[in-house]
Amino acid sequence: MMYVKFFFFIIIFQLWVVAAVPIGFHERFHHGHVDMHVTKTYTSPLTTTTVHKHMKTTQNSTWKPEVVYPWKNPSIKLSPPPATMNKQMGVVNTLGLKPLGFEMDGAIKVFRLIAQPMEKVLTDSVNVNEKIIPKKYSAKHLMHHHKEIKKLKVWGFNGQMPGPTIEANEGDRIRVIFKNELPEPTSIHWHGIELPNKQDGAAGHTQPAVMPGETWTYEFTLYQSGTYLYHSGFNMMKQDHYGLVGLLVIHPKKYDHKIDKQFAIMLQEWAIKPGSEYPDLISMDFNWATFNGLAGPSIPAMTVNQGDRVRIRIGNMSMNSHPIHMHGFTWNVVGTEGGPIPKSAQWPGNTVNVPPGTTRDVEFVAWNPGLWRIHCHKLHHIVNAHTDVPMGIMPHGGMFTLLNVLPKDRKAPWKHPREKGVKL
Numbered sequence: 551m552m553y554v555k556f557f558f559f560i561i562i563f564q565l566w567v568v569a570a571v572p573i574g575f576h577e578r579f580h581h582g583h584v585d586m587h588v589t590k591t592y593t594s595p596l597t598t599t600t601v602h603k604h605m606k607t608t609q610n611s612t613w614k615p616e617v618v619y620p621w622k623n624p625s626i627k628l629s630p631p632p633a634t635m636n637k638q639m640g641v642v643n644t645l646g647l648k649p650l651g652f653e654m655d656g657a658i659k660v661f662r663l664i665a666q667p668m669e670k671v672l673t674d675s676v677n678v679n680e681k682i683i684p685k686k687y688s689a690k691h692l693m694h695h696h697k698e699i700k701k702l703k704v705w706g707f708n709g710q711m712p713g714p715t716i717e718a719n720e721g722d723r724i725r726v727i728f729k730n731e732l733p734e735p736t737s738i739h740w741h742g743i744e745l746p747n748k749q750d751g752a753a754g755h756t757q758p759a760v761m762p763g764e765t766w767t768y769e770f771t772l773y774q775s776g777t778y779l780y781h782s783g784f785n786m787m788k789q790d791h792y793g794l795v796g797l798l799v800i801h802p803k804k805y806d807h808k809i810d811k812q813f814a815i816m817l818q819e820w821a822i823k824p825g826s827e828y829p830d831l832i833s834m835d836f837n838w839a840t841f842n843g844l845a846g847p848s849i850p851a852m853t854v855n856q857g858d859r860v861r862i863r864i865g866n867m868s869m870n871s872h873p874i875h876m877h878g879f880t881w882n883v884v885g886t887e888g889g890p891i892p893k894s895a896q897w898p899g900n901t902v903n904v905p906p907g908t909t910r911d912v913e914f915v916a917w918n919p920g921l922w923r924i925h926c927h928k929l930h931h932i933v934n935a936h937t938d939v940p941m942g943i944m945p946h947g948g949m950f951t952l953l954n955v956l957p958k959d960r961k962a963p964w965k966h967p968r969e970k971g972v973k974l
């Protein structure tokens with residue numbers, strides 16, 4: 551008799567699993583957004599009647615699932631960006647993003663981050679670099695050009711996605727006052743930073759999760775220098791993918807040479823179903839690739855003067871590697887997510903692969919005047935919206951922008967530095 555009962559239990563359990571999984575997925579897609587939680591409906595006792603009852607109710611169009619964590623909770627009032635936004639001690643230009651400044655509390659640099667739901671325009675199809683492109687070269691009329699605004703519901707910091715770049719100096723003690731205005735618990739993980747375990751932001755392990763409406767303070771000293779990342783340390787598959795990511799640049803106590811212009815680029819990828827305003831967090835078929843939450847032609851160019859020494863810092867918070875390629879120059883890879891690379895180990899190139907969770911710094915002298923393309927060299931990542939429009943038509947660039955090197959003398963004939971005996 552016991553054996554029969556056990557056998558009966560197994561059959562019912564399997565029925566429940568088979569029924570509950572597709573119902574859960576159906577509801578998540580049906581309501582146009584993706585949530586990680588399972589509604590209370592599916593935590594019911596394991597009886598056949600319950601399963602049948604719920605199968606019936608899901609077929610009824612008036613049935614509504616209990617959504618615990620939607621994209622936004624209307625009862626949470628969103629704060630304006632902190633007063634330190636757009637004020638900067640820093641020198642790094644994170645293309646298309648406002649910088650984050652700080653206040654001093656004694657010797658401590660205090661930064662403020664607020665995690666919030668927001669809408670991000672990836673592109674409005676307007677070429678922000680149109681003014682610097684010679685009219686005769688404009689390809690605008692040679693291609694189909696959809697004037698389409700691509701908006702996405704994302705999560706960001708201080709009204710920005712990705713979050714603002716935090717800049718500090720090696721040796722600084724920093725405090726980050728962090729407020730959670732998301733509809734679900736979260737935390738901030740300081741990716742690559744050597745700090746006390748309690749400050750690591752791994753919610754559920756080194757700290758409790760910061761609940762909606764709560765504030766949490768991180769404080770640590772920066773012993774390293776280089777390009778680092780910050781991102782959500784809780785429910786990462788959803789939250790990092792929703793845009794809770796940013797760059798943390800730590801300048802060395804002393805650069806061994808002067809750098810004239812510094813830029814930063816965060817690499818991200820999105821799977822966006824046609825007509826949807828939400829990223830599909832389950833799909834691995836990414837059809838949108840962005841620099842700093844922007845897609846070409848809406849990514850501003852990097853404008854420098856001929857002769858400038860330029861550093862570009864690239865971080866990757868997506869699930870694929872991105873071989874970032876630039877025309878016209880040979881650069882040196884001078885840094886990774888482990889900090890500066892010793893001179894003897896730096897390597898020359900014009901394409902640097904940036905795997906997920908890493909950063910790469912490249913440096914070069916902008917001797918070669920003109921407009922140079924910089925883009926991911928995975929061909930699908932140059933053109934977005936593979937499911938919106940026929941593949942290959944270019945209304946939406948992906949990870950694609952320009953380096954604009956202003957010539958010292960417009961009339962001077964082009965000369966390679968080696969003709970003048972200069973080895974770069």
Ligand SMILES: [Cu+2]
Binds near residue numbers: 871927949
């Ligand atoms: Cu790529």
